[in-house]
Amino acid sequence: MDAERPADTIAAVATAPGRGGIGVVRVSGRELLGFAEALSGKRPQPRLATLAAFTDAAGEIIDQGILLYFPAPHSFTGEDVLELQGHGGPVVLQLLLSRCLEFGARLAEPGEFTRRAYLNDKLDLVQAEAVADLIEAATAQAARSALRSITGEFSRAVYALVDRLIELRMLVEATLDFPEEEIDVVRDTDAAQRLAMLRTDVAAIRARARQGSLLRDGLHVVLAGPPNVGKSSLLNRLAGEDRAIVTAIAGTTRDALRETIQIEGIPLHVVDTAGLRETEDELERLGIERSWREIGRADVVLQLVDAGAGVADPDLIIAERLPAGVPRILIYNKCDLAGLPAERRSDDGRVSLVLSAKTGDGIGLLHDELLRVAGWVGHGEDAILARRRHLEALAGAEDHLGRATAELSRLEFCAEELRLAQEALAEITGKFTADELLGEIFSRFCIGK
Numbered sequence: 001m002d003a004e005r006p007a008d009t010i011a012a013v014a015t016a017p018g019r020g021g022i023g024v025v026r027v028s029g030r031e032l033l034g035f036a037e038a039l040s041g042k043r044p045q046p047r048l049a050t051l052a053a054f055t056d057a058a059g060e061i062i063d064q065g066i067l068l069y070f071p072a073p074h075s076f077t078g079e080d081v082l083e084l085q086g087h088g089g090p091v092v093l094q095l096l097l098s099r100c101l102e103f104g105a106r107l108a109e110p111g112e113f114t115r116r117a118y119l120n121d122k123l124d125l126v127q128a129e130a131v132a133d134l135i136e137a138a139t140a141q142a143a144r145s146a147l148r149s150i151t152g153e154f155s156r157a158v159y160a161l162v163d164r165l166i167e168l169r170m171l172v173e174a175t176l177d178f179p180e181e182e183i184d185v186v187r188d189t190d191a192a193q194r195l196a197m198l199r200t201d202v203a204a205i206r207a208r209a210r211q212g213s214l215l216r217d218g219l220h221v222v223l224a225g226p227p228n229v230g231k232s233s234l235l236n237r238l239a240g241e242d243r244a245i246v247t248a249i250a251g252t253t254r255d256a257l258r259e260t261i262q263i264e265g266i267p268l269h270v271v272d273t274a275g276l277r278e279t280e281d282e283l284e285r286l287g288i289e290r291s292w293r294e295i296g297r298a299d300v301v302l303q304l305v306d307a308g309a310g311v312a313d314p315d316l317i318i319a320e321r322l323p324a325g326v327p328r329i330l331i332y333n334k335c336d337l338a339g340l341p342a343e344r345r346s347d348d349g350r351v352s353l354v355l356s357a358k359t360g361d362g363i364g365l366l367h368d369e370l371l372r373v374a375g376w377v378g379h380g381e382d383a384i385l386a387r388r389r390h391l392e393a394l395a396g397a398e399d400h401l402g403r404a405t406a407e408l409s410r411l412e413f414c415a416e417e418l419r420l421a422q423e424a425l426a427e428i429t430g431k432f433t434a435d436e437l438l439g440e441i442f443s444r445f446c447i448g449k
Contacts, residue, residue, distance in 0.1 A: 009035070010116075011100040012108035013093050014448035020088030025096045026448060027105055028113055032080035035103055036069055039084070044069040054084060054096055062095045063087055077113055078120025111445025118430065125430025126155045126390075132445050133216060133385050141265030142215040145385040154384045157205055158428050161198065161397075165422045168194050172415045192408060199401045202425075206394040209386035210375060216385050218260070218267030219374050222294050224322070225304035226314045230333040233357035234304065235259060235272040238366075263367050266376060271298075292321070300373050301328040302366075307354060308338035327373045331366070333357055344369065389427070396424035 009029025015022070027035065037043050040052035044067050052067040065086035075081040084096055101107065111132070118128045130149035137143035148154070168191060223231040239259040257272040273291035295301055301322055305315045310332075322328055330352035335342055342362030345352045353369060355362025384390075404417035 009105040010108035010112055011097060011105035012113070012448040013097055014083070014113075015088060015093075017090070019090065023086055023088035023093040025084040025086070025093060025100060026108075026113065027082040027084070027100055028075075028077045028079045028108075028116060029105065030072070030080060032082050033069070033071075035100075035105075036067060036082055038103060039099060040067050042067065046071050046074075054086065054099065056095070056099060057102065062099060063092045073120070073122075076122065077116040078122045079116060108447060109443075110447050111442030111449060114445060114449055115442040124152075124155050126158070126428060127152060128430075128442075129387060130154075130385065131449065135446065135449065138218070138260070138267045139215065139262055139265045141383075142267075142385060145212050145215055145383050149385055154386075155429055157384075158425055161201060161205070162422055162425050164194070164198060165418060165425070168198070169415060169418045169422065172411055172418065176411055176415060192405065195401060195405045195408075199398060199405070202394060202398045202401060205384070206391065206398060208382055208384045209390055209394055211383035212385040213387070213391060214266050214374055214376060215383055216387070218269050219370065220269050220271070220297060220299040221302060221370065222271045222273060222298040222300070223302050223304060224273055224291070224295055224318060225331075226318070229304040229306050230357045231272050231304055232257070234302070234331070234333065235270055237357045237360055237363055238268075238270055263371060264376065266371070266374065268370065296323055298323075298326055300370065301326055302331050303328055304331045304333050306338075307332035307335045307340055329353060329366075329369055329373065331355065336361065393424045393427045397421045400424060 007030065009027065009032070011025060011027045014024040014026040029035075033043060039054055040050075041055070042050055042052050044050040044052075046069055048069075050067045050069075051064070053064045054062045054067075056062050063086040065084060068083040068085065070076070070081040070083075072079045084100075086092060086096060097107075114123070114128050114131050117123045118125060123131075127150050130146045134143060134146035134150060137146055172191065223234060225231055235257060238261050240261075259270050259272075261268050261270060271294050273294055274287035303315070303319060303322065305311055311330075319328075330350070332338075332340070332352060332354040334356060335354045336356040336359050340354050342355050342365060343353075344365050345354065351369060353362060353365050355366060357363075400417045400421035404414045404421065407413035407417060
């Protein structure tokens with residue numbers, strides 16, 4: 001890591017905004033024993049809770065609470081760390097924080113404590129990102145996956161791949177450096193088989209990462225169709241409560257309504273849109289324009305039609321405008337009124353479902369189909385809570401390994417592809433990461449973390 005380790009002292013409120021029974025102000029820097037003694041009049045012992053009165057410049061007590069001291073390097077950041085645990089009122093916490101700033105600390109930037117942990121080799125970049133993912137986890141499954149990354153499961157898998165790549169690179173480059181030794185690395189070390197195994201293992205981790213990406217980001221599901229086909233009723237059914245107004249009047253929904261639900265721990269961000277049709281009503285027209293923008297951002301489009309009427313001309317017009325490449329499921333809604341059974345149909349690879357949003361008949365089929373479209377496998381116990389950059393790095397490594405396999409007869413090119421594959425994997429853990437990327441990653445953390 002090329003970034004310079006900071007020398008100044010930082011402080012921030014580490015607990016969530018608002019009132020609570022306990023609030024924490026965290027301080028990180030160098031040689032903080034004097035800092036603690038000036039603030040509390042006590043010299044705390046390492047990792048021992050000390051009851052203390054925190055005072056202002058005039059010696060008046062700001063608050064009484066617990067003082068904790070973690071000396072470097074045995075702390076979260078790898079520096080000296082103080083935690084001032086007091087009462088959780090916003091005013092008293094700000095007074096404590098202001099007192100710390102008077103002693104020379106500065107207000108921490110978002111994610112700066114975790115960034116210092118990374119710079120001081122207490123965490124790698126995957127583990128640091130997992131801290132934020134654990135805080136932001138929307139489901140229990142996502143929280144468990146983030147915790148596995150914090151404890152190093154994802155990192156260990158990446159390091160193991162890198163070690164195998166380094167060993168293979170060493171053998172290939174030894175042949176290039178010492179051709180007079182007549183080392184046939186392809187034959188004697190079975191490089192082709194090693195590469196094949198590496199590609200298989202990278203693909204397996206990438207598949208786990210895709211599962212984790214679903215847990216982290218969820219799926220953007222948009223309901224589309226003409227007025228009065230039951231989009232709002234389906235949103236209500238999926239949400240389990242009345243979130244959208246349902247009437248027989250066409251054009252009731254004027255703006256996109258959003259609801260997040262969970263299916264097997266996966267967050268689904270379901271968006272109900274305005275009925276798609278030609279209209280002279282200005283407000284409805286604006287709502288329809290927003291609907292098409294939502295459809296353009298969708299991961300999955302559920303196109304609803306009336307089961308009794310079937311696919312009509314307006315439905316065909318809508319289908320033609322749906323973005324190419326975005327998975328879509330045709331929903332024949334109101335099967336109860338049409339006297340049809342709920343079922344899944346498949347015609348030339350295109351899936352349609354017959355269901356009733358009103359009665360709930362067939363909703364289980366929709367749950368299963370959404371999981372299938374998302375690529376969800378099993379229950380996610382092995383999922384890696386991956387970010388987009390992780391997926392891109394794994395895809396890059398897989399691509400370079402494929403190219404290396406194709407270049408086994410030309411070892412100079414094979415060696416270069418192996419080097420690029422190693423660098424792609426090393427970007428995941430932060431061994432070769434630009435400062436600009438670090439700034440972008442940690443700026444998304446909350447202050448105090």
